[in-house]
Amino acid sequence: MNNERLHYGDKIIYMxxxxxxxxxxxxxxxLKGRLGFFKAPKRMFICDTEPKxxxxxxxxxxxxxxxxxxxxxxxxxxxxxxxxxxxxxxTRLDNKEV
Amino acid sequence: xxxxxxxxxxxxxxxxxLCCRAEAGITIEPANLEDPxxxxxxxxxxxxxxxxxxxxxxxxxxxxxxxxxxxCPLTADVLDGVKAPSAPAEEEEEAAxxxxxxxxxxxxxxxxxxxxxxxxxxxxxxxxxxxxxxxxGAGGAAAVPxxxxxxxxxxxxxxxxxxxxxxxxxxxxxxxxxxxxxxRGPETKIExxxxxxxxxxxxxxxxxxxxVKDFHLEIITPDKYHTYSETIMxxxxxxxxxxxxxLGTGVTRVLDGVVxxxxxxxxxxxxxxxxxxxxxYLDENIMWNRxxxxxxxxxxxxxxxxxxxKTNMERRGPxxxxxxxxxxTQEIREVMKELDESLVVDTExxxxxxxxxxxxxxxxxxxxxxxxxxxxxxxxxxxVGILGARANVDLGNVPVCVSPLEVxxxxxxxxxxxxPASKEMSRHYWREPLVLEALHDPEVDLCGVVFxxxxxxNAEKFYVSKRVGHTVEMMDVDGAFVTTEGFGNNHxxxxxxxxxxxxxxxxxxxxxxxxxxxxxxxxxxxxxxxVDNNKSESGxxxxxxxxNTLCEExxxxxxxxxxxxxxxxxxxxxxxxxxxxxxxxxxELIEAAYGKKVELVENEQSLPMSQKRKEKYD
Numbered sequence: 001m002n003n004e005r006l007h008y009g010d011k012i013i014y015m016x017x018x019x020x021x022x023x024x025x026x027x028x029x030x031l032k033g034r035l036g037f038f039k040a041p042k043r044m045f046i047c048d049t050e051p052k053x054x055x056x057x058x059x060x061x062x063x064x065x066x067x068x069x070x071x072x073x074x075x076x077x078x079x080x081x082x083x084x085x086x087x088x089x090x091t092r093l094d095n096k097e098v
Numbered sequence: 099x100x101x102x103x104x105x106x107x108x109x110x111x112x113x114x115x116l117c118c119r120a121e122a123g124i125t126i127e128p129a130n131l132e133d134p135x136x137x138x139x140x141x142x143x144x145x146x147x148x149x150x151x152x153x154x155x156x157x158x159x160x161x162x163x164x165x166x167x168x169x170c171p172l173t174a175d176v177l178d179g180v181k182a183p184s185a186p187a188e189e190e191e192e193a194a195x196x197x198x199x200x201x202x203x204x205x206x207x208x209x210x211x212x213x214x215x216x217x218x219x220x221x222x223x224x225x226x227x228x229x230x231x232x233x234x235g236a237g238g239a240a241a242v243p244x245x246x247x248x249x250x251x252x253x254x255x256x257x258x259x260x261x262x263x264x265x266x267x268x269x270x271x272x273x274x275x276x277x278x279x280x281x282r283g284p285e286t287k288i289e290x291x292x293x294x295x296x297x298x299x300x301x302x303x304x305x306x307x308x309x310v311k312d313f314h315l316e317i318i319t320p321d322k323y324h325t326y327s328e329t330i331m332x333x334x335x336x337x338x339x340x341x342x343x344x345l346g347t348g349v350t351r352v353l354d355g356v357v358x359x360x361x362x363x364x365x366x367x368x369x370x371x372x373x374x375x376x377x378x379y380l381d382e383n384i385m386w387n388r389x390x391x392x393x394x395x396x397x398x399x400x401x402x403x404x405x406x407x408k409t410n411m412e413r414r415g416p417x418x419x420x421x422x423x424x425x426x427t428q429e430i431r432e433v434m435k436e437l438d439e440s441l442v443v444d445t446e447x448x449x450x451x452x453x454x455x456x457x458x459x460x461x462x463x464x465x466x467x468x469x470x471x472x473x474x475x476x477x478x479x480x481x482v483g484i485l486g487a488r489a490n491v492d493l494g495n496v497p498v499c500v501s502p503l504e505v506x507x508x509x510x511x512x513x514x515x516x517x518p519a520s521k522e523m524s525r526h527y528w529r530e531p532l533v534l535e536a537l538h539d540p541e542v543d544l545c546g547v548v549f550x551x552x553x554x555x556n557a558e559k560f561y562v563s564k565r566v567g568h569t570v571e572m573m574d575v576d577g578a579f580v581t582t583e584g585f586g587n588n589h590x591x592x593x594x595x596x597x598x599x600x601x602x603x604x605x606x607x608x609x610x611x612x613x614x615x616x617x618x619x620x621x622x623x624x625x626x627x628x629v630d631n632n633k634s635e636s637g638x639x640x641x642x643x644x645x646n647t648l649c650e651e652x653x654x655x656x657x658x659x660x661x662x663x664x665x666x667x668x669x670x671x672x673x674x675x676x677x678x679x680x681x682x683x684x685x686e687l688i689e690a691a692y693g694k695k696v697e698l699v700e701n702e703q704s705l706p707m708s709q710k711r712k713e714k715y716d
Contacts (some may be wrong), residue, residue: 003614023411023412023470024411024412024413024469024470025411025412025469025470025471025472025516026411041472041515041516041586042468042469042470042472042554042587043466043468043472043515043516043552043584043586043587043588044586044587045554045587046556046587046590046619047554047555047556047587048555048556048557049555049557050554050555051554074378074382078377078378081326081377082367082377085363085367086366086367086368087367088367089363089365089366089367089404090366090367093365093366093407
């Protein structure tokens with residue numbers, strides 16, 4: 001199993017964050033203490049009431065660890081293609097708006 | 099936390115550990131004991147050692163001779179008046195609640211065709227039941243572990259006469275038309291086995307929805323499988339009804355060898371409802387031949403829709419994309435309606451068969467209902483169409499009962515959620531393996547399929563699952579399946595559905611992708627029969643489309659498990675951590691009992707993959 005590759009996987013920390021955006025698909029969270037930001041599908045959040053901006057949430061996590069120094073070319077190529085496409089579409093959109 | 103007398107009874111043979119500090123001289127009661135459910139974690143982390151620990155039934159009523167701290171395992175040296183252990187026989191006895199009440203002399207159990215073998219074990223010792231598996235027909239998969247010590251009080255088989263005749267409620271005919279080539283042309287038409295799609299149809303797709311800003315159509319033939327593609331949103335069959343027939347009845351015409359495939363982004367190039375990293379080369383990202391996926395060799399009519407900027411995460415974005423894309427499918431459907439009968443290559447008749455007297459079962463399929471692409475259009479006019487359908491979210495995610503044939507006729511147009519490996523796309527329902535298996539199994543009477551949405555908020559989740567409980571109660575079924583796609587907060591209602599059905603005394607088999615990443619977040623005492631849909635090598639939600647969805651092999655396992663449960667036999671508890679061997683052992687048991695080979699599908703390891711990726715991933 002992959003988690004055997006983690007050296008510090010058992011260091012579980014309780015974290016808190018603030019909901020900063022809710023859309024139809026996802027919830028965005030600022031981690032308290034300026035520790036970052038994440039956005040995840042709604043399906044991955046457990047909510048007793050309707051999720052709203054400003055609500056606080058908590059979860060356990062550990063430190064994300066590098067699995068190794070290797071670079072996976074497939075992902076690099078996908079990211080690059082994605083970036084180029086977004087750039088092109090952005091330019092086209094901006095030109096249309098002008 | 100202390101336990102109740104009821105929990106103590108259920109865990110009579112589990113270790114007895116003090117839940118809090120106890121003074122010398124007290125008599126041990128359930129309230130002094132810790133819940134055995136948490137011991138695995140404590141033992142794993144080294145906080146607890148159960149060596150020499152007595153069981154709960156042994157210690158109850160005994161006197162503590164020494165003051166002990168909390169979480170102290172109770173051993174013989176700190177107790178006075180320990181009871182002798184009994185054989186763990188209770189469970190099996192309780193497991194046969196449907197046994198005939200009046201004891202009869204021991205009679206050879208004769209499971210006549212369609213009969214039910216009922217064995218009641220009241221009390222007694224030294225019996226070994228040996229039943230040739232063949233005699234049970236395609237009966238229970240897991241052998242009954244009969245306790246050492248029991249006496250057969252009664253053994254009787256239900257007479258075959260009770261079982262009624264098979265009744266065909268309705269039937270659905272699928273006429274298959276073969277397509278070997280897809281081309282663009284001046285008009286949409288089918289000539290022989292060539293499908294032409296009108297040039298310029300793109301503009302109509304764009305004009306159909308205000309939010310749709312651009313659209314491109316691509317024909318992907320097998321030689322172009324190694325093409326880069328945006329994330330696949332949906333895979334759909336191309337099918338239409340003949341005449342005015344409703345879904346699930348009459349005649350459906352379907353094109354073989356070709357599927358519709360939808361992809362999309364917003365104007366800024368951001369994928370619709372996307373959370374990264376599932377775009378890539380088609381042949382590396384599709385698990386061929388999964389119920390929801392394209393089959394290898396098929397042609398894809400692939401549309402890439404561009405929707406208004408920033409609507410990719412709004413509900414109206416994906417809805418507009420699906421609605422606009424249906425313009426093309428609808429035009430093909432219109433052409434199909436006119437096709438000459440001589441082009442039919444295969445005719446298949448699906449029958450909805452009821453089998454009175456057999457074990458009545460229902461399939462509850464939990465579908466996503468959290469919003470945006472976590473949504474499904476239910477019951478369109480055309481198979482996997484748009485027109486006439488209601489969005490599951492708008493219906494309030496409440497249970498909707500459909501016939502098995504409606505499912506197989508495309509009553510669900512799935513907007514499909516995020517996880518590529520575990521999402522059930524529209525095509526999945528078109529060839530839903532569990533519905534097909536249950537429908538064709540002569541030993542069960544499939545009464546219908548219930549779709550229930552999974553809302554975002556817990557209060558709503560419990561609202562809908564209570565409706566599921568009552569819906570199933572009214573059906574008077576003997577067993578139920580509850581399935582769900584993917585994992586996440588939908589596992590909360592998944593567990594609740596099982597509880598609602600289970601508490602009504604109906605055995606329930608739960609099916610979901612779980613393995614490592616999708617490990618269940620909650621559980622309850624009714625979740626004893628679970629089937630994991632995982633196929634990936636390391637038990638994770640990988641990036642391969644359809645990899646971890648419900649397949650025929652899972653349906654076979656689930657059916658075998660439900661039959662075992664309905665017969666009152668015990669199904670062993672799974673280990674705490676995911677262990678793929680459980681599946682292979684069960685498959686072997688089923689193969690032995692049924693006398694037929696269960697073909698297991700391949701996983702992502704069968705796809706082309708660079709050596710580097712192989713080392714890194716799985």
